[in-house]
Amino acid sequence: MSMIEVEDLRKNYGAFRALRGVDFTVDTGEILGFLGPNGAGKTTTMKILTGFLNPTAGRAVVAGHNVLEDSVEVRRRIGYLPENTPLYDDMTVKEYLRYCGRLRRMGGTWLADRIATVVGMTALHPKYRAPIKTLSKGYRQRVGIAQALLHEPEIIILDEPTVGLDPNQVVDVRSLIREVGEHRTVIICSHILPEVEATCGRVVIIHEGVIVANGSAEVLKSEHSARTMFDVSARGEVDDLVVAVGNVSGVAGVAATGHAGGLASVRFESALGELDMGPAVTNAVSGAGLQLVSMVPQRASLEDIFRSLTQVEES
Incomplete structure (x- = not known):
């Protein structure tokens, strides 16, 4: 009631x-x-x-x-x-x-x-x-x-x-x-x-x-997880990792998130799931002469959803 x-x-x-x-x-x-x-x-x-x-x-x-x-x-x-x-x-x-x-x-x-x-x-x-x-x-x-x-x-x-x-x-x-x-x-x-x-x-x-x-x-x-966010880490230069991941089909919004101790980290979004993106990203990173350490999908938080729905006013 x-x-x-x-x-x-x-x-x-x-x-x-x-x-x-x-x-x-x-x-x-x-x-x-x-x-x-x-x-x-x-x-x-x-x-x-x-x-x-x-x-x-x-x-x-x-x-x-x-x-x-x-x-x-x-x-x-x-x-x-x-x-x-x-x-x-x-x-x-x-x-x-x-x-x-x-x-x-x-x-x-x-x-x-x-x-x-x-x-x-x-x-x-x-x-x-x-x-x-x-x-x-x-x-x-x-x-x-x-x-x-x-x-x-x-x-x-x-x-x-x-x-x-x-x-x-x-x-x-x-x-x-x-x-x-x-x-x-x-x-x-x-x-x-x-x-x-x-x-x-x-x-x-x-x-x-x-x-x-x-x-x-x-x-x-x-409902708002049509696009999945991924965190990728690899040994090498962060600029090289950004380029390698950015060239993969289905990847959007690649951004460097860190570089310390020879470990580069980036984050990207994709409309595809982990099973689809995993092999393509692995091949791209290896092909660029980098050593892939991890690729972790990140589920959208309530804060992510809030920001995406109110971004016009917040920008």
């Missing part, structure tokens, strides 16, 4: 078309990675989903509620962590969470119980009575996640949840996101691709206001 449905979503700012017919769904209990370069439409899409921005055209439904017709009900069902969490440094963690709860009209036993629950989930006990201004980046991020979870939302939207965290903090936040995702729908907006790949079951990539990829990391790698 879809918790979020987005159909032909469009948003214009004057003549600029920020969203140009965005379509995607997010299932109940799914952890979705929403990726895109700066200016691609990520923030605009999230603002529409959270009810803070009206679309020019199209339809967005959150937990059965249309964002245009019932934005208040939509907001009740969403917990949101913006990239720069709006914390109040003069408050303690306890005071801040109580303040957030009251803004959402929570109170009494319900608020007290929920604060205790989210403090436990985010491991904030050691800093519960500490002023927010004294907290590290990692603890500040935990406070932001705690406020997003406070009112028991069905959907959590996290914008760059691991930016600025050290490796140990990243592991902790990743574990927390997975725990949250067991019972809720989660959308993670991020540019840290390995983090998204490690956490999210599915990835949506938006570029220039259009969805350009939608699927699991493994599916995207399979």
Whole structure:
């Protein structure tokens, strides 16, 4: 069952078309990675989903509620962590969470119980009575996640949840996101691709206001691996290796990648597989008087796919 449905979503700012017919769904209990370069439409899409921005055209439904017709009900069902969490440094963690709860009209036993629950989930006990201004980046991020979870939302939207965290903090936040995702729908907006790949079951990539990829990391790698990348090493001069490999039929984009200790290395792309390219490259390298050491195919990473799909804007 879809918790979020987005159909032909469009948003214009004057003549600029920020969203140009965005379509995607997010299932109940799914952890979705929403990726895109700066200016691609990520923030605009999230603002529409959270009810803070009206679309020019199209339809967005959150937990059965249309964002245009019932934005208040939509907001009740969403917990949101913006990239720069709006914390109040003069408050303690306890005071801040109580303040957030009251803004959402929570109170009494319900608020007290929920604060205790989210403090436990985010491991904030050691800093519960500490002023927010004294907290590290990692603890500040935990406070932001705690406020997003406070009112028991069905959907959590996290914008760059691991930016600025050290490796140990990243592991902790990743574990927390997975725990949250067991019972809720989660959308993670991020540019840290390995983090998204490690956490999210599915990835949506938006570029220039259009969805350009939608699927699991493994599916995207399979779909976008029509061209295989190879790393070749041989004993000899790197310029000779570039020429030898470049003359092989089916080879494209040969580039030198290193030359040390008499070992030259190049990388190239081909639409052909290893069984087709192996003999031809071996013969070409040997024919140039070089000694082939290795030829290793490299499967496209999520970062490779992201760059290939957004290269116009990134160039």
